[in-house]
Amino acid sequence: MKNKVLKSYRAFLVDVDGVLVRGGEVIPGAIDGVAKLQKIGRVVLLTNNSTRSRDQVALTLHQAGFPIEADDIVNSAFIASQYLREHFGLVRVWPLGEEGLSRELSNCGHNLVSPSEADWVVAGMDRNLTYARLAQGLRALLAGARLLATNEDPTFPTPDGPQPGAGAVIGALRGMGFSPHAVVGKPSRIAFEIALEKAGCSSEETLMIGDRLETDILGAGEAGIDSALVLTGVTTEQMLGNRPPNVRLIARSISRLSAGEFIYH
Ligand SMILES: [Mg+2]
Numbered sequence: 209m210k211n212k213v214l215k216s217y218r219a220f221l222v223d224v225d226g227v228l229v230r231g232g233e234v235i236p237g238a239i240d241g242v243a244k245l246q247k248i249g250r251v252v253l254l255t256n257n258s259t260r261s262r263d264q265v266a267l268t269l270h271q272a273g274f275p276i277e278a279d280d281i282v283n284s285a286f287i288a289s290q291y292l293r294e295h296f297g298l299v300r301v302w303p304l305g306e307e308g309l310s311r312e313l314s315n316c317g318h319n320l321v322s323p324s325e326a327d328w329v330v331a332g333m334d335r336n337l338t339y340a341r342l343a344q345g346l347r348a349l350l351a352g353a354r355l356l357a358t359n360e361d362p363t364f365p366t367p368d369g370p371q372p373g374a375g376a377v378i379g380a381l382r383g384m385g386f387s388p389h390a391v392v393g394k395p396s397r398i399a400f401e402i403a404l405e406k407a408g409c410s411s412e413e414t415l416m417i418g419d420r421l422e423t424d425i426l427g428a429g430e431a432g433i434d435s436a437l438v439l440t441g442v443t444t445e446q447m448l449g450n451r452p453p454n455v456r457l458i459a460r461s462i463s464r465l466s467a468g469e470f471i472y473h
Pocket of ligand 1 (some may be wrong): 223224225226227418419420421
C-alpha cells in the first residue's frame with residue numbers, strides 16, 4: 209500500500225500556517241488531506257498562534273470546510289494555560305496578548321487580574337501593543353510577577369508580507385531585563401507533550417507535519433517524534449539543498465503526503 213509509512217502512526221500533529229492555510233487562504237487539497245489522515249489516526253492541530261482561542265480557530269477552519277473541532281486544536285495560548293495549571297495550579301494572571309490568549313487562560317480557570325495583582329504575566333503576539341501596555345507589564349514584573357512566553361516566533365506571515373510575531377513582544381520585555389520562566393510554544397518540549405496528551409498517543413506513535421525547520425521539525429526531533437516537512441509554507445525545495453534535514457518524510461503538500469507521495473522518505 210502506498211501510504212504504508214503513514215499507517216505506522218496512530219496520531220498526527222499538524223501545523224496550521226503554511227500547512228493548511230496560507231495568508232488566510234486554504235492550501236489546495238489540505239481539507240481532503242486532513243480527512244485522509246483522520247481515517248488513519250487522531251489529528252491534532254499544533255500551532256504557535258495565540259491570537260485566537262481554540263473555539264475561534266475551530267469555527268474559522270470548520271467554515272472553510274476542515275473537519276476540525278475545538279478539541280482537535282492545541283495553540284500556544286492553550287499550552288500556556290495548561291502548563292500553568294499543571295505546575296502552579298490556578299493562578300492570578302495578566303495577559304499581554306490578544307483576545308485568544310485571555311480566553312484560553314480564562315477557559316482553563318485562571319483568574320484574569322490587573323497588572324498590580326498578577327502573579328504571572330503571560331505574553332504572546334499582540335497587534336495592539338502600545339508603550340502604555342509595555343509599561344503595565346514592566347510594573348507587574350517589577351512587583352514580582354513571573355513571565356511566561358507563548359512563543360518567540362520572530363515574524364508572522366500575512367498576505368502583505370511578514371509582520372512582527374510574538375518574538376517582538378517577548379523581545380521588548382527581555383529588553384527591559386526580564387527573561388521568561390519558560391517559552392511554551394514550538395519548538396519547546398512542553399508544546400509537544402501537551403499535544404501528545406491531547407492526541408492520547410506516545411511520541412513513537414506520532415508524526416509531526418509542519419513547514420518550518422526551526423520549530424516544527426527541530427522541536428519534534430527533540431521530543432522524540434518523527435516529522436514530515438511539507439513545502440507549502442516557509443521552507444522551499446531550494447532551501448533544502450542536496451542534504452535532507454533531520455526529517456522522516458518530505459512531501460510537496462499535506463495533500464501529497466496523505467496520498468503517500470513523498471519527495472523523500
Ligand atoms: Mg507553519
